[in-house]
Amino acid sequence: xxxxxxxxxxxxxxxxxxxxxxxxxxxxxxxxxxxxxxxxxxxxxxxxxxxxxxxxxxxxxxxxxxxxxxxxxxxxxxxxxxxxxxxxxxxxxxxxxxxxxxxxxxxxxxxxxxxxxxxxxxxxxxxxxxxxxxxxxxxxxxxxxxxxxxxxxxxxxxxxxxxxxxxxxxxxxxxxxxxxxxxxxxxxxxxxxxxxxxxxxxxxxxxxxxxxxxxxxxxxxxxxxxxxxxxxxxxxxxxxxxxxxxxxxxxxxxxxxxxxxxxxxxxxxxxxxxxxxxxxxxxxxxxxxxxxxxxxxxxx
Numbered sequence: 001x002x003x004x005x006x007x008x009x010x011x012x013x014x015x016x017x018x019x020x021x022x023x024x025x026x027x028x029x030x031x032x033x034x035x036x037x038x039x040x041x042x043x044x045x046x047x048x049x050x051x052x053x054x055x056x057x058x059x060x061x062x063x064x065x066x067x068x069x070x071x072x073x074x075x076x077x078x079x080x081x082x083x084x085x086x087x088x089x090x091x092x093x094x095x096x097x098x099x100x101x102x103x104x105x106x107x108x109x110x111x112x113x114x115x116x117x118x119x120x121x122x123x124x125x126x127x128x129x130x131x132x133x134x135x136x137x138x139x140x141x142x143x144x145x146x147x148x149x150x151x152x153x154x155x156x157x158x159x160x161x162x163x164x165x166x167x168x169x170x171x172x173x174x175x176x177x178x179x180x181x182x183x184x185x186x187x188x189x190x191x192x193x194x195x196x197x198x199x200x201x202x203x204x205x206x207x208x209x210x211x212x213x214x215x216x217x218x219x220x221x222x223x224x225x226x227x228x229x230x231x232x233x234x235x236x237x238x239x240x241x242x243x244x245x246x247x248x249x250x251x252x253x254x255x256x257x258x259x260x261x262x263x264x265x266x267x268x269x270x271x272x273x274x275x276x277x278x279x280x281x282x283x284x285x286x287x288x289x290x291x292x293x294x295x296x297x298x299x300x
Contacts (some may be wrong), residue, residue, distance in 0.1 A: 005023070006033045007063075008070065010034060014055075045058055089117070090121060092121050093107060093121070093142060094125055094130030094142030095107070096124075096125070103143060110288060131144050131150065147198055147268075154274075158270060158297065160268050160298045161240050162242070166230055166251070167258060168186075171233060177260065178260060180212055180263055183236050186214070192218050192222065193219075216235045231254040240267060241257055
């Protein structure tokens, strides 16, 4: 390889002194190395006289070959690193609707931290579907709304968000809070079953116990439909209070969310994974996720 490097330097400079300076060596040893190469190959590579150096036909033929060989040789370190590098696996993390920006930021941090080993992709869905996806192995992790319970799954709480009453803004103009009694003539409307959280069943029971019994059931719609009936003055629902939560993007002009004075609902979010995979193929991913999501965030 050294002899080929010497040859390429002289072939490109067509001057032994210039090539020697480029190679940080003396001219005499360089000339000797070229003669050694010519003797080994059985070919004269340069025509030399006192005025100039030119390539012979054999030298011209060798130059592209030598360059290719040297390029291949130079690529050995990175090619070896690529060949021995641990291959990345593509895995999915479940993301529910209305995920708080801080949790999204932490998902981004996790993605960067594990990128050498895993390509972490986000997968949307309601919490019921995301938990099922973790259980059957389609999802490596998920952020899901509590409550849910499964002995095969492990979970850690990551966020607790205060909830309030989403009400018609015109009927509660100038108010900064509401009591349950203020909602007596409005129907409680929960999101349709297709997108409803299990927690809304808990809320429904708690509201019934508190005397709020009028209900409005929607079908074939989503959060936009809920906002529509609230904006029209027919109903109220329970929604996340913090204005930075993206769930507020579904609200219409005549909808506002006010805190309760006598009711204290909170939406709890957990990170969930399958217990058996945490000690297997996902060990490093779960360990990194637990560290990043270690602190329970409380949002008022």
